[in-house]
Amino acid sequence: MINEKIEKTSDELKCTGCGAILQFKPGTVNLKCTYCGAENVIEQKDEEIEEIDYVQFINNKLDKEEKMEVVAVKCKSCGAAITLDPNVTSDECPYCAQNIVIEGGSTSTLLKPKSVIPFKIEKKKAAESFKDWISHLWFAPSDLKKYTQRERIDGIYVPYWTYDTDTHSDYSGQRGDYYYVTESYTATNSEGETETRNRQVRRTRWTPVSGDVSVSFDDVLVIASHSLPVKYTDKLEPWHLNELLPFDNKYLSGFRSESYQVEVTTGMETAKGKMEPVIKSTIRSHIGGDEQRVLSVDTSYQNITFKHILLPIWISSYRYGQKVYRFLINGQTGEVQGERPYSVLKIVLAVLAVIALIVIGYFIFKK
DSSP states (O other): OOHHHHHHHHHHTBTTTTTOOOEEEEETTEEOOOOTOOOOEOOOOOOOOOOEHHHHHHTTTTTTTTTEEEEEEEEETOOOOOOTTOOOEEEEOTTOEEEEOSOOOOOEEEEEEOOOOOOSSSSHHHHHHHHHHTTOOOOTTHHHHTTTTOOOEEEEEEEEEEEEEEEEEEEEEEEEEEEEEEEEEEEETTTTTEEEEEEEEEEEEEEEEEEEEEEEEEEEEEEEESOHHHHHHGEEEEOOOGOOOOOOGGGTTEEBOOOOOOHHHHHHHHHHHHHHHHHHHHHHHHHOOEEEEEEEEEEEEEEEEEEEEEEEEEEEEEEETTTTEEEEEEEOOOOOEEEEOOHHHHHHHHHHHHHHHHHHHHHHHHH
């Protein structure tokens, strides 16, 4: 059955004009032939983006959820599980720039993505953003451009989980209210005499409090990959998830995709960590007063649902010295994030130049 679906998808991707494989054209809903220029419109599915009941799924009551077999090659350097084009025997990992030789991919049965945001930013635009970013780096090594001249940019659909839930939190804490008291102190006036003065001093009155708050969350986003630094992928947000489309393999044509490495239960724990600051902020507002102390929080989660989605990221990785640096572009919005090396020599020279200016300025004004 799976092989039949793969063959059917492959036939749908063939150009009727020249027989070449069609590729998805970013910013459109079309497949385009890179040889003869023919374009085919991807038929839009008239269906809602489905949310999966988390509790029922965990309790194995939803074995009917659609699965898919994925053949992926695992990079021995960074652990990424990526798909490659057919008939490719060697390549470079887009995440760590390590050469990988395909000795046979591993087949996994995974939960099928329910939805996808197709690429909007074209490869040419992504490459221009990379050049511009490199050229504006302060204190970058002088030979950095030499290491990035290849300008290899890979478009990858990265797996994410999204979670919806209603939360109810019982809390205990303290409410702080400001009040002021008059305090006397001694000071020396302009004539050198000691005198007594009064001033208003702020104090805080703390009162024990307890209560409960309810907060609903929609589409808490958690990356389901270990291949990219979370501190950079989080900064690629926000994603416009209202533009999610029902999953269709055609959007992946011409791009790579990664299989999820983070299980849905692990992702939920990460999502709870993202919800915690919002819940605590709500509790502080509920306590009121001028200051708040939150001493304990007991949160329950109801009506949990999740989605497995794919989001588009342009990635360029390059090696400088013994370290791998990555440049990321949100393939929907164009938001840029990246890692970069620093030149210690340039930083030292800049510090010395600042010190020299301070010393020169001191002697000028001293005169």
